[in-house]
Amino acid sequence: MLSEKDMEEAIVRNPAKYIGEEGLQLIARQFSIGSYRFDLLFEDRHGGKLIVEIQRGILDRTHMFKILDYCDEFRERNPAEFVEPMIIANIIHPEHKRRLSHRGISFREIPQTEFAGGMLQKSDEDLVQPKFIPNDVKSKPGLEDFSKARGGTMQYWRINTDSEARKDFRTFDLWYKFGMVFAGDFEGKKGAHADIFYKLSPGDGVFMHHSRLGIVGYGVVKEKWNTNIYEGKDRLIYIRELYEYRIAVDWDMDCDCRSNPLAIKGRLPYMGTYSHVDTGKWDVDSVLQELKKRSSKSIKK
Numbered sequence: 001m002l003s004e005k006d007m008e009e010a011i012v013r014n015p016a017k018y019i020g021e022e023g024l025q026l027i028a029r030q031f032s033i034g035s036y037r038f039d040l041l042f043e044d045r046h047g048g049k050l051i052v053e054i055q056r057g058i059l060d061r062t063h064m065f066k067i068l069d070y071c072d073e074f075r076e077r078n079p080a081e082f083v084e085p086m087i088i089a090n091i092i093h094p095e096h097k098r099r100l101s102h103r104g105i106s107f108r109e110i111p112q113t114e115f116a117g118g119m120l121q122k123s124d125e126d127l128v129q130p131k132f133i134p135n136d137v138k139s140k141p142g143l144e145d146f147s148k149a150r151g152g153t154m155q156y157w158r159i160n161t162d163s164e165a166r167k168d169f170r171t172f173d174l175w176y177k178f179g180m181v182f183a184g185d186f187e188g189k190k191g192a193h194a195d196i197f198y199k200l201s202p203g204d205g206v207f208m209h210h211s212r213l214g215i216v217g218y219g220v221v222k223e224k225w226n227t228n229i230y231e232g233k234d235r236l237i238y239i240r241e242l243y244e245y246r247i248a249v250d251w252d253m254d255c256d257c258r259s260n261p262l263a264i265k266g267r268l269p270y271m272g273t274y275s276h277v278d279t280g281k282w283d284v285d286s287v288l289q290e291l292k293k294r295s296s297k298s299i300k301k
Contacts, residue, residue, distance in 0.1 A: 028272030030192040038070045049083040059089035156205040156277035184241030196274040197225040214261035219251035255291040
């Protein structure tokens with residue numbers, strides 16, 4: 001039976017087909033902003049953002065209004081960004097279509113059969129591309145596949161510390177304390193934020209990004225992910241989220257900028273839970289030098 005995860009996967013693999021626009025670039029899946037989390041965030045050829053909410057079956061009123069909340073929250077937090085909402089469902093009643101159009105919400109009514117056909121067209125190459133990865137943990141390729149896909153070379157990543165996860169501690173302090181990168185998911189979203197852990201390999205560089213502050217540290221991945229998903233008392237930092245993922249990282253204390261964060265905009269990609277840092281586009285060495293300068297100044301004070 002087709003699930004919403006199947007629909008999401010099909011859209012990610014072929015956005016032009018299901019969204020109806022060429023040149024879309026996926027930024028994030030299960031994107032969290034404030035207290036909200038929506039299915040997909042894309043960027044178009046002109047830099048505009050597209051929020052996509054998916055519903056299997058018949059579109060209901062809840063999903064109609066949820067996407068307005070998502071869009072409003074995104075605009076409030078990113079006033080300089082142009083963003084549009086879109087709903088994709090298998091069936092949309094005429095009355096709902098009129099209301100969506102009246103509110104300026106784009107929509108696509110796509111039968112389940114079209115998604116089922118798209119899922120049957122997966123290729124072996126699709127399964128090892130590190131850019132678009134299934135959300136279902138059980139269906140993910142192994143770590144060796146990713147290593148081969150990218151030639152075994154060192155990669156750089158920017159990972160967000162999920163500042164909303166704790167109110168009693170700054171999450172980046174816990175990352176330093178435990179020497180790890182963390183991510184978590186709520187009930188019904190198991191594996192949604194585990195993507196990055198499949199991509200990380202020993203020796204990769206990780207920039208620690210804290211929302212509204214900037215870059216607060218840098219470290220090197222120490223191990224391959226063991227694919228463990230921690231629940232209950234086995235979690236180290238998450239409380240509300242039921243599922244926790246983590247991997248060991250050697251945080252460089254010479255780049256510890258918790259007391260003097262480095263602004264991220266213009267230096268590294270900063271949207272979504274994580275980003276691959278393309279050294280052809282971003283000056284990684286310059287960022288590392290700035291972190292070390294700021295860290296040394298903080299120590300002197």
